[in-house]
Amino acid sequence: MKFKFNPDDLKSLVKKSFSSDNINKRRQSMKFFWKNLPEQIRRLSVVAVILFALPLVVRQLLIPTDFGKYGHYRASALDEIVSQEIHYAGRELCNECHDDVVEVKYNGYHKTLTCEVCHGPAFAHTEDDAIELEAPRKRSYCPTCHEYLPSRPSGFPQIISARHNSRKACIKCHDPHDPKPPETPRECKACHAEISYTKAVSKHVDIPCTRCHQTPEEHKIRPREVLPSKPHNREFCGSCHALDAESSEDIPRIDLFEHERRYNCWQCHYPHLPEAN
């Protein structure tokens, strides 16, 4: 069958189908409209409707209902993330049973450490006593923090383990819960290793720290609260290096009044290694 498409036909068709008031009549006219459409248009329109509707249906099925409730994400994802198990119990929980040890630790240098730093994650242990925690006793453990490294902040207690009572376990002399030195350090080097090793290779090697830093005995016990003094004027260095100073002739001299008067000596020369720069 050959079909000839005439736009006027369509116009009259539309006019006819929409002018009627009777629903039944309209339905019939709709049927008439559909049947009288060219076949390729009918088929194509079915395909078009499917193409349009299918993504909508798929979208509806694929996107979770709670997506976009609070933002461009799945709200229930947070509940899943939150349901993750806890391993580290936190510092308060240990106190409930081990308050005696916590009390000792709280007054010592290790007060900022939680028990779990050394004993490992303890949440399982708080639920079930049968699960025991590790207690590192080996000599190799403490140097993780206390081995001397120049990158560590100066003042942090560090040792060179190869030269520090080798083969003796740390806990033989130091109580890890209250890690006082077995005796208060005799030498500044015990804590200020970096400065000490720098000074060791400098011309100032023979000058004791206390020559320039008046150090109260208390400083060894409360290092951060009681601080040693520092020189505060040019004349202090001048007591050895000035032209008229009463010191060995090998010491380099400068004229305190001519030499860069507006600066203090240690703004250019590092006193622990004056050869530098």
Added chain:
Amino acid sequence: MKKWQSENANGMKRRKFIKNILFSLAALTTPAVLSAQEALKKLQTWIIGEDYNPFEHYWGMGIDINKCIGCGKCADACKKENDVPKAPFFFRTWVERYRIFKSGKTFVDSPNGAINGFRKPYYESEDKDKVIRSFFVPKICNHCDNPPCVQVCPVGATFKTPDGVVLVDGDYCIGCRYCIQACPYGARFLHPEKRTAEKCTFCYHRVVKGLVPACVEICPTQTRIFGEIKKKASPLMRFMRKHKIGVLKPSLNTEPKVYYANLDMEVR
């Protein structure tokens, strides 16, 4: 001109006309505004876990570089807490050692993310005399306020929560790795078994229960401080008042919420 001021144009005075317009506008918009407010109020109560409302918090972290001793306990605790793969290239947090040499060159290393600390003793290192400055820098996801990783995610699997934490929806992630590429801080990785992106969550499962992240909990020198950004009485705000603060790569405008004190210019 006379015509314009006509008393009876369209049978209505100008003043009355404007009044009517205003009244009708108000009448039309009031219910909409009220219902929007109601909806907003409803949105701002969202209970996660037992009684945690993310709209009431805004989290950040402070890191004092001068305090870090490079023990790597944080990196170790993070792996244990979050079951991060043990292989030495998957880290949610790690510690870098910066060494700046006399030649002006900077050398950064982080053996196994510093999980076992920096074990090579000083006296064995070849270059001990050439270092002029050295320090440790703990690194972590910066939980940017303007996160590039969230922008690039094609499916909405990574997102910023109302409390400012950037999270990954593991079930929704398709493993395309765009976010790993986009992160300027290298804070993300692809989980070798799940094949989805993973990153630091600020230990969200701990935070909703009132605990601090595992790395903050475990840090022996309290280098890391965790707290609210928008509340005055918070340890983090005190930290930010006391120190001069820097962030990583500020030029990228990612607005990181991990604040570093005593940050060296060599740190990237």
